[in-house]
Amino acid sequence: MAVGLAITRPSEQKNNGRITLYVVLSCMMAAMGGVIFGYDIGITGGVTSMEPFLNKFFHNIYLKMKSDDKVSNYCMFDSQLLTSFTSSLYVAGFVTSFFASYVTRVFGRKPSIVAGGAAFLAGTALGGAAFNVYMLIVGRLLLGVGVGFANQAVPLYLSEMALPRFRGAINNGFQLSIGIGALSANLINYGTEKIEGGWGWRVSLAMAAVPASFLTLGALFLPETPNSLIQTTQDHQKAKRILQRIRGIEDVEAELDDLTKASSTSKTSSQQPFKIIMKRRYRPQLVMAIAIPFFQQVTGINVIAFYAPLLFRTIGLGESASLLSSVMTGIVGTGSTFISMFIVDKLGRRTLFIVGGIQMFVSQCIVGGIMAVHLKDHGGLSKGYAYMVLIMICIYVAGFGWSWGPLGWLVPSEIFPLEIRSAGQSITVAVSFLFTFIVAQTFLSMLCHFKSGIFFFFGGWVVVMTVFVYCFLPETKNVPLEQMEKVWQEHWFWKKIVGKISDDRGKGEV
Numbered sequence: 001m002a003v004g005l006a007i008t009r010p011s012e013q014k015n016n017g018r019i020t021l022y023v024v025l026s027c028m029m030a031a032m033g034g035v036i037f038g039y040d041i042g043i044t045g046g047v048t049s050m051e052p053f054l055n056k057f058f059h060n061i062y063l064k065m066k067s068d069d070k071v072s073n074y075c076m077f078d079s080q081l082l083t084s085f086t087s088s089l090y091v092a093g094f095v096t097s098f099f100a101s102y103v104t105r106v107f108g109r110k111p112s113i114v115a116g117g118a119a120f121l122a123g124t125a126l127g128g129a130a131f132n133v134y135m136l137i138v139g140r141l142l143l144g145v146g147v148g149f150a151n152q153a154v155p156l157y158l159s160e161m162a163l164p165r166f167r168g169a170i171n172n173g174f175q176l177s178i179g180i181g182a183l184s185a186n187l188i189n190y191g192t193e194k195i196e197g198g199w200g201w202r203v204s205l206a207m208a209a210v211p212a213s214f215l216t217l218g219a220l221f222l223p224e225t226p227n228s229l230i231q232t233t234q235d236h237q238k239a240k241r242i243l244q245r246i247r248g249i250e251d252v253e254a255e256l257d258d259l260t261k262a263s264s265t266s267k268t269s270s271q272q273p274f275k276i277i278m279k280r281r282y283r284p285q286l287v288m289a290i291a292i293p294f295f296q297q298v299t300g301i302n303v304i305a306f307y308a309p310l311l312f313r314t315i316g317l318g319e320s321a322s323l324l325s326s327v328m329t330g331i332v333g334t335g336s337t338f339i340s341m342f343i344v345d346k347l348g349r350r351t352l353f354i355v356g357g358i359q360m361f362v363s364q365c366i367v368g369g370i371m372a373v374h375l376k377d378h379g380g381l382s383k384g385y386a387y388m389v390l391i392m393i394c395i396y397v398a399g400f401g402w403s404w405g406p407l408g409w410l411v412p413s414e415i416f417p418l419e420i421r422s423a424g425q426s427i428t429v430a431v432s433f434l435f436t437f438i439v440a441q442t443f444l445s446m447l448c449h450f451k452s453g454i455f456f457f458f459g460g461w462v463v464v465m466t467v468f469v470y471c472f473l474p475e476t477k478n479v480p481l482e483q484m485e486k487v488w489q490e491h492w493f494w495k496k497i498v499g500k501i502s503d504d505r506g507k508g509e510v
Contacts, residue, residue, distance in 0.1 A: 017163055017246075017247030017248055017249050017252075018163075018247070018248045018249070019163065019166060019248075020245070020246060020247070020248040022223075022245055022246055023161055023162070023170075023246045026161060026222055026223060026246075027157075027158055027161055027162070027170055027173060028173070029214075029215075029218040029219065029221075029222055030113060030154050030157045030158060030161075030219070030222060031154065031158065031173045031174055031176070031177040032117075032177065032211055032214050032215040032218065033113060033116060033117075033150030033151070033153070033154035033174070033177070033215055034150075034154060034173075034174040034175065034176070034177030034178040034180075034181065035177045035178070035180055035181035035184075035211040035214075035215070036116075036117070036120050036146065036147065036150060036181060036208065036211050036212050036215060037147050037150060037151065037178050037181060038177065038178035038179060038180060038181025038182040038183075038184075038185070039181035039182065039184060039185045039207075039208050039211055040089065040143055040147065040181075040185075040208060041178070041181070041182050041185070041302070042181065042182035042183065042184070042185025042186050042189070042326070042330065043185040043188070043189065043204050043205060043207075043208065044085075044086050045326065046185060046186060046188075046189030046190075046193075046204060046326065047189065047201040047204050047205065048082060048085070048086070050189075050193055050200065050201050051198075052198030052199070052200070052201060053201040055198075056198075057085070057130075057132070057133045057136060058081060058082050058085075058133075061082060075447075075448035080441075080445075081133065082444065083440060083441045083442075083443070083444055083445075084137065084441070085133065085136055085137060085140065086440045086441075087436075087437045087440035087441040088137045088140040088141055088144065089140045089141070089143050089144035089147065090144060090433045090434070090436045090437035090440060091141070091144065091433075091437055092140070092141040092142070092143075092144025092145050092148065093144040093145070093147050093148035093151070093429070093433040093436075094144075094148070094430050094433035094434050094437065095148070096144065096145045096148025096149060097148045097151070097152055097426050097429040097430040097433060098426055098430065099148075100112055100115075100116075100148050100149045100152035100153065100426065100429070101152060101273075101422045101423055101425070101426030102422075103115065103149070104152055104153050104156065104422045104425070104426075105231070105232075105273065105421075105422035105423070106232065107232065108224050108225075108228045108229075108232050109153045109154075109156055109157040109160070109224065109225055109228050110153075110157075110219060110222050110223075110224050110228075112149045112150075112152055112153035113149070113150060113153045113154060113157065113215065113219040113222065114216060114219045114220060115146075115149045116145075116146045116147065116148070116149030116150035116152075116153065116215070117146065117150070117212050117213075117215035117216030117217075117219055118146070118216050119142055119143075119145040119146035119149065120142070120143055120145075120146025120147065120150070120208070120212040120215070120216075121146075121209060121212045121213065121216060122142045122146075123139045123140065123141070123142030123143035123144075123145070123146060124139070124143070124205065124206060124208040124209045124212055125139075125206075125209070126138055126139030126142060127139035127140065127143070127205040127206070127208070128202050128203075128205045128206030128208075128209075129202075129206075130205075139205075143208075144433075146212070148429065148433070150215070151429045151432070151433075152422075152425055152426060152429050154174055155171060155174050155409045155410070155412070155413035155425065156225075156413055156421060156422070156425050157222075157225055158170050158171045158173060158174055158413070159171050159410075159413040159414050159481065160225035160226070160227045160228065160481070161225055161246060163247070164478055164479065164480045164481070165345060165478050166345060167345070167410075167414060167481075168341075168344035168345040168349070168410055168477060169341040169342065169344060169345055171406070171409065171410040171413060171414070172337065172340050172341045172344055172406035172407075172410060173341065174406070174409050174410075175337050175340075175401075175405045175406035175408075175409055175410075176334065176337045176338055176341060176406070178405075179330065179333045179334035179337045179401065179405075180334055181211065182330050182333070182334075183327070183330035183331060183333070183334050185204070185330075186326045186327040186329075186330040187327055187330075188203070188204050188207055189204050189326070190324055190326075190327055192204045223242055223245075223246070224242070225242075226239040226240075226242050226243045226246075226256070226259055227259055227262075227263075227418060227421075227481075229242065230259050230260060230263040231263050231418060234263075236256070236260065239256065239259065240252060240256055243255060243256055258480065258482040258483075259418075259482065261482070262417060262418040262419075262481075262482050263418060273419065273420050273422060273423035274423050276419060276420055276423075277289075277420045277423050277424060277427070280497065280498065281485075281498050282420060283494075283497050283498065284415075284488045284491075284494040284497065284498065285415050285416050285420070285424055285488075286424075286427070287472075288411065288412060288415060288473070289412055289416075289424050289425075289427040289428045289431070290427065290431050291468065292408055292411055292412055292428070293408060293412070293428050293429075293431040293432035293435065294431055294435050295404065295408075295461070295464075295465035295468065296404050296405075296408035296432065297432065297435035297436050297438075297439050298435065298439070298458060298461040298465070299360060299400055299404050299458060299461065299462055299465070300364065300439075300454075300455070300458030300459075300461075300462075301397070301400045301404070301405070302436055302439055302440060303439065303443050303454075303458070304329065304393060304396070304397060325390050328390070328394060329390075329393055329394055329397045332394045332397050332398050332401070333397045333398070333400065333401040333405070334401070335398075335401070336397070336398040336399075336400075336401030336402045336405075337401040337402060337405055337406055339401075339402055340352060340401065340402035340403075340405075340406050340407075341406075343402070344406070344407070344410070344477070345477050345478065348475045348477045349407050349410070349411055349473070349475060349476055349477060350469060350470070350473060350474075350475050352402055352403045352407060353403050353404065353407055353466070353469040353473070354466055354469060354470060355399075355403065356399040356400060356402055356403020356404060357399070357403065357404070357462050357463075357465060357466030357469070358399075358466065359395065359396070359398070359399030359403075360396050360399040360400060360403075360404075360459075360462050361459050361462045361463055361466070363392045363393070363395040363396035363399065364392075364396060364455045364456070364458055364459035364462065365455070365456065365459050366388075366392045367389050367392045367393060367396070367455050368452050368453065368454075368455030368456045368459065369452075370385055370388060370389055370392075371389070371451070371452035371455070372451075372452035372453070375452065404465075408432075411473070411476060412424065412425065412428040413425060413428075414476055414479075414481060414484065415476065415484055416484075417481075417482075417484065417485060418481075418482075471493070472491075472493055472494075474487040474488065474490070474491040474494070475487070485498075
């Protein structure tokens with residue numbers, strides 16, 4: 001039977017404690033790494049719909065837009081240079097994720113977060129001051145370095161600081177922060193678009209320095225996670241003091257013992273984590289590290305995030321109305337992610353994945369159907385149908401916001417044992433960046449050629465990923481990180497592959 005149930009064990013009781021103010025403040029500061037990522041996603045889609053920005057850097061698109069009587073609605077923004085501006089960040093993030101894995105494993109989670117904030121600040125300065133498209137793209141590459149470090153370290157930091165029974169809620173704070181960043185960017189774009197003189201886009205790009213400064217400076221005062229302290233320094237006393245402070249209790253010996261055992265296991269393999277992760281006993285984790293971020297990108301969400309203003313202009317809304325519509329979808333996405341924080345540790349990961357998948361599929365089919373019937377190459381949708389599309393996109397965004405959005409970061413960050421945790425997260429981030437780049441680079445061309453069929457294309461992938469979760473993803477709620485391997489050994493499919501290998505590590509595993 002393809003149903004994976006949550007596993008409750010006596011060992012869970014060892015990991016007692018409560019949520020402390022120290023943990024809340026530390027996790028809020030670390031989650032600023034999500035804000036910079038979300039801000040960039042939101043700001044990029046907004047400025048690329050602003051006519052002064054297009055006129056300065058992408059003049060051919062500006063001319064096409066002004067002569068729209070000769071250009072198909074679906075092909076108005078088809079430009080490889082424009083998509084290169086958007087997607088260059090993800091090339092840099094893809095490459096950076098592998099370097100960030102080494103820094104996170106050897107030096108700790110905190111240095112990676114600091115490095116991410118500093119690189120993002122440098123990219124922001126170049127973008128805000130850009131006078132040609134090449135300067136813009138170099139700035140985007142630096143932003144990619146920053147996001148690569150942040151996305152590698154922050155989800156791990158949040159999972160390792162959290163109590164098992166609250167891990168879902170705390171880790172979902174990363175996706176909530178992405179949503180807050182994107183919503184802030186949409187609001188700023190809506191305001192700066194009205195600035196006279198055509199320089200509002202510079203304000204939009206430069207304002208990214210605000211969350212990046214908070215992250216960089218705030219990260220200097222963050223505590224390192226107990227897991228990372230034991231792995232990198234072997235200072236058990238310092239790790240014990242941190243544990244006592246973040247758990248709010250004195251008796252942390254049981255959890256410290258679990259961390260120490262996990263660290264001892266990792267010693268023999270920590271020098272070759274990418275080789276170790278290829279072993280048979282880690283096959284389920286490796287599959288999930290690749291499949292989950294891949295599926296997260298082919299939901300089509302980044303199409304909405306990057307190009308929502310352009311998409312709304314395609315269906316006939318004006319520049320200001322398009323930006324306001326993006327604000328609305330941002331509010332919906334952030335709100336739904338906030339809701340998921342309260343239900344993910346009660347309903348579980350699988351339930352949210354499946355319900356969210358059904359919701360996304362239905363709304364995508366309705367949007368595709370409306371556009372197929374009513375949006376031709378020339379002219380726009382009637383106001384009624386345009387608002388119906390907007391409502392369906394909001395429903396789609398809500399489905400993503402409490403399923404594949406937060407869980408796409410949560411599940412990979414919690415399934416890896418300590419010896420391969422940095423490597424596993426690196427693979428997750430790299431796959432995410434790779435397919436974000438591919439989707440961002442190809443979407444405007446696909447929209448031009450597929451037209452309304454683009455929504456059915458992504459809807460088909462949503463069906464595939466929902467079936468995949470139902471069949472192959474076990475429930476991980478309330479399971480301590482150090483006990484996570486057992487969920488695979490008890491799963492109907494994965495137990496055939498891993499068996500009891502994890503219990504026989506010293507007996508010559510193949």
